[in-house]
Amino acid sequence: xxxxxxxxxxxxxxxxxxxxxxxxxxxxxxxxxxxxxxxxxxxxxxxxxxxxxxxxxxxxxxxxxxxxxxxxxxxxxxxxxxxxxxxxxxxxxxxxxxxxxxxxxxxxxxxxxxxxxxxxxxxxxxxxxxxxxxxxxxxxxxxxxxxxxxxxxxxxxxxxxxxxxxxxxxxxxxxxxxxxxxxxxxxxxxxxxxxxxxxxxxxxxxxxxxxxxxxxxxxxxxxxxxxxxxxxxxxxxxxxxxxxxxxxxxxxxxxxxxxxxxxxxxxxxxxxxxxxxxxxxxxxxxxxxxxxxxxxxxxxxxxxxxxxxxxxxxxxxxxxxxxxxxxxxxxxxxxxxxxxxxxxxxxxxxxxxxxxxxxxxxxxxxxxxxxxxxxxxxxxxxxxxxxxxxxxxxxxxxxxxxxxxxxxxxxxxxxxxxxxxxxxxxxxxxxxxxxxxxxxxxxxxxxxxxxxxxxxxxxxxxxxxxxxxxxxxxxxxxxxxxxxxxxxxxxxxxxxxxxxxxxxxxxxxxxxxxxxxxxxxxxxxxxxxxxxxxxxxxxxxxxxxxxxxxxxxxxxxxxxxxxxxxxxxxxxxxxxxxxxxxxxxxxxxxxxxxxxxxxxxxxxxxxxxxxxxxxxxxxxxxxxxxxxxxxxxxxxxxxxxxxxxxxxxxxxxxxxxxxxxxxxxxxxxxxxxxxxxxxxxxxxxxxxxxxxxxxxxxxxxxxxxxxxxxxxxxxxxxxxxxxxxxxxxxxxxxxxxxxxxxxxxxxxxxxxxxxxxxxxxxxxxxxxxxxxxxxxxxxxxxxxxxxxxxxxxxxxxxxxxxx
Numbered sequence: 001x002x003x004x005x006x007x008x009x010x011x012x013x014x015x016x017x018x019x020x021x022x023x024x025x026x027x028x029x030x031x032x033x034x035x036x037x038x039x040x041x042x043x044x045x046x047x048x049x050x051x052x053x054x055x056x057x058x059x060x061x062x063x064x065x066x067x068x069x070x071x072x073x074x075x076x077x078x079x080x081x082x083x084x085x086x087x088x089x090x091x092x093x094x095x096x097x098x099x100x101x102x103x104x105x106x107x108x109x110x111x112x113x114x115x116x117x118x119x120x121x122x123x124x125x126x127x128x129x130x131x132x133x134x135x136x137x138x139x140x141x142x143x144x145x146x147x148x149x150x151x152x153x154x155x156x157x158x159x160x161x162x163x164x165x166x167x168x169x170x171x172x173x174x175x176x177x178x179x180x181x182x183x184x185x186x187x188x189x190x191x192x193x194x195x196x197x198x199x200x201x202x203x204x205x206x207x208x209x210x211x212x213x214x215x216x217x218x219x220x221x222x223x224x225x226x227x228x229x230x231x232x233x234x235x236x237x238x239x240x241x242x243x244x245x246x247x248x249x250x251x252x253x254x255x256x257x258x259x260x261x262x263x264x265x266x267x268x269x270x271x272x273x274x275x276x277x278x279x280x281x282x283x284x285x286x287x288x289x290x291x292x293x294x295x296x297x298x299x300x301x302x303x304x305x306x307x308x309x310x311x312x313x314x315x316x317x318x319x320x321x322x323x324x325x326x327x328x329x330x331x332x333x334x335x336x337x338x339x340x341x342x343x344x345x346x347x348x349x350x351x352x353x354x355x356x357x358x359x360x361x362x363x364x365x366x367x368x369x370x371x372x373x374x375x376x377x378x379x380x381x382x383x384x385x386x387x388x389x390x391x392x393x394x395x396x397x398x399x400x401x402x403x404x405x406x407x408x409x410x411x412x413x414x415x416x417x418x419x420x421x422x423x424x425x426x427x428x429x430x431x432x433x434x435x436x437x438x439x440x441x442x443x444x445x446x447x448x449x450x451x452x453x454x455x456x457x458x459x460x461x462x463x464x465x466x467x468x469x470x471x472x473x474x475x476x477x478x479x480x481x482x483x484x485x486x487x488x489x490x491x492x493x494x495x496x497x498x499x500x501x502x503x504x505x506x507x508x509x510x511x512x513x514x515x516x517x518x519x520x521x522x523x524x525x526x527x528x529x530x531x532x533x534x535x536x537x538x539x540x541x542x543x544x545x546x547x548x549x550x551x552x553x554x555x556x557x558x559x560x561x562x563x564x565x566x567x568x569x570x571x572x573x574x575x576x577x578x579x580x581x582x583x584x585x586x587x588x589x590x591x592x593x594x595x596x597x598x599x600x601x602x603x604x605x606x607x608x609x610x611x612x613x614x615x616x617x618x619x620x621x622x623x624x625x626x627x628x629x630x631x632x633x634x635x636x637x638x639x640x641x642x643x644x645x646x647x648x649x650x651x652x653x654x655x656x657x658x659x660x661x662x663x664x665x666x667x668x669x670x671x672x673x674x675x676x677x678x679x680x681x682x683x684x685x686x687x688x689x690x691x692x693x694x695x696x697x698x699x700x701x702x703x704x705x706x707x708x709x710x711x712x713x714x715x716x717x718x719x720x721x722x723x724x725x726x727x728x729x730x731x732x733x734x735x736x737x738x739x740x741x742x743x744x745x746x747x748x749x750x751x752x753x754x755x756x757x758x759x760x761x762x763x764x765x766x767x768x769x770x771x772x773x774x775x776x777x778x779x780x781x782x783x784x785x786x787x788x789x790x791x792x793x794x795x796x797x798x799x800x801x802x803x
Contacts, residue, residue: 257785691725
């Protein structure tokens with residue numbers, strides 16, 4: 001018995017020894033490949049693709065340019081490292097031990113690179129590493145969807161809307177938030193204007209915009225108080241890659257508003273120095289709508305709508321306009337980094353739809369006489385800016401420095417009257433100044449410093465300081481906003497930690513100090529309204545914001561992300577001290593100096609999955625406000641209209657975006673994007689006004705074969721389905737759902753080295769009569785523009801200099 005037991009135990013031992021030998025042999029037949037990828041100057045190259053030819057092993061380098069491939073069977077291999085802008089590295093692997101360490105230096109590829117491919121790869125890397133929703137809008141998208149303004153162009157992106165007031169005038173809305181909750185920046189420096197007003201569009205020449213960074217959701221850590229809802233960051237134009245002259249000339253025409261425009265860009269580079277100049281001109285007439293018999297003038301809600309009905313027809317009179325822009329950029333590119341200076345000027349003149357004057361037959365005849373002239377009321381916007389940016393690369397670290405000055409000058413002209421007879425002298429004075437009704441001058445001085453530090457392995461720290469000082473002056477017969485000075489300082493730290501090859505942690509904290517100094521404004525005619533429009537106010541607003549996010553990237557085709565943060569927004573001067581008629585809303589608006597800063601808890605979730613030819617992305621979000629600022633209608637009625645006052649309450653804004661991109665045989669592409677926003681005032685248990693309804697946007701593109709000199713031939717169909725919006729507040733009209741179609745075709749005519757690009761697009765193909773819920777014109781029962789045929793011709797040119 002003892003012998004049998006011992007024999008059985010011995011058999012077990014032999015089996016265990018055999019398994020151990022096999023296991024050890026197996027492990028001895030594999031090794032670990034570890035390394036770092038750098039550029040010609042020794043700086044790390046994050047996002048480089050490291051693969052082993054003929055095998056499934058591969059990964060992307062981290063922020064320090066490092067990679068690690070484990071359990072590689074021992075045999076002959078060739079490592080391949082690629083990064084856009086650099087020559088591909090190929091090298092046989094030699095292994096003398098179970099761990100191989102390599103240092104790979106990539107050489108720059110001086111030939112021209114496909115810009116679409118560059119931006120696509122960069123966008124993928126940003127989405128992989130950042131916990132909030134960030135996307136890069138490429139030049140190809142901007143050209144294919146070019147419309148009357150930048151926001152109308154970006155309107156096709158899920159979660160992004162354009163608040164339109166006329167041809168070429170629009171403001172951004174992201175996830176149901178706009179005005180002072182969405183920041184617009186140029187390479188990180190915020191651009192400022194009269195954000196409270198619908199008829200002050202973005203001061204940007206959309207013809208000169210090459211690519212845009214779009215942040216949907218909280219971005220207060222980097223951009224400060226006004227970025228709770230998101231950021232539209234206009235990135236700098238491309239640096240010319242080679243010597244000589246290059247550029248393009250474009251011409252555009254539209255049938256709906258008889259718009260004609262042209263733009264030209266010329267770039268030159270000699271060694272390390274370069275310069276780019278861009279100029280554009282556009283002029284359009286009144287836009288047309290599907291025939292509408294009557295429109296409804298804004299008025300107190302207590303009055304019957306029938307008393308406000310006026311005839312309209314097919315033209316929305318006095319919406320003609322013209323725009324001129326010019327910008328000069330000059331810079332230097334060196335091994336230590338780059339630096340550039342940009343000067344720009346934008347002039348925009350637009351007529352205002354005269355919903356007040358059209359009740360008079362004489363003014364109806366005046367406006368109907370010509371569709372391209374600009375009559376009273378009208379507006380002239382002049383925007384001057386100078387910006388300087390410098391980037392220094394110090395080993396693996398980067399220092400960014402930027403300063404800017406912007407002058408935003410707005411003048412509104414109208415028919416002036418003195419009903420009480422108390423302002424006859426002022427009336428004559430401003431009538432002699434072409435009927436100057438309101439003048440607003442905003443001067444903004446900005447400076448940013450950002451330092452990215454990557455000395456500790458797998459850790460990236462970013463330290464930043466934002467500063468801004470504003471001076472605001474007013475003039476004109478009417479009043480809506482006082483004179484003020486405003487100071488804003490912000491200090492932030494963000495930390496990105498690569499916990500492992502598949503887990504990335506993002507954290508950050510920001511401290512803000514804001515001070516508003518508002519001047520007291522007296523009523524020049526005490527017989528009408530309050531004796532004091534607004535009292536003086538000098539108040540400081542300190543604040544703390546923070547967030548934490550986690551990304552899980554199990555492979556190069558899958559991304560999960562979660563971000564939670566607390567945001568803070570200082571009330572704007574308009575929300576504190578506004579007093580006057582908001583002309584294009586037809587209502588009298590009042591601020592309240594007792595309003596407190598907004599605070600919000602914001603949750604963002606992200607998911608992305610890539611299959612062969614198919615990409616799906618989902619981005620649900622939730623925003624809880626403890627004291628949301630909003631305009632509330634009051635029982636008070638004035639001659640100008642019903643009084644609306646800024647008040648605060650608890651609020652919830654939630655929803656999400658879902659998109660799918662399907663590519664079939666490199667010729668057929670389907671892109672679909674759905675979005676939904678639910679916004680509720682928790683104290684009043686009612687809706688938040690101007691919330692966009694559910695929408696589904698679909699685009700179908702087909703690439704045709706080359707035919708002779710015609711190359712890159714493409715046709716496309718876009719379908720936009722929008723649901724009804726019946727969840728509204730009192731005095732806010734509900735909106736019916738609609739379906740809109742657009743078609744487009746494009747081709748390149750090869751006439752040599754510089755092919756001519758031609759694009760034709762037809763918007764509102766079926767000339768449908770529908771209403772945009774966030775448009776001012778919906779309130780007047782005026783539909784969106786009718787059918788519009790758009791033609792764009794672009795002629796590039798280049799003159800090489802081989803000296």
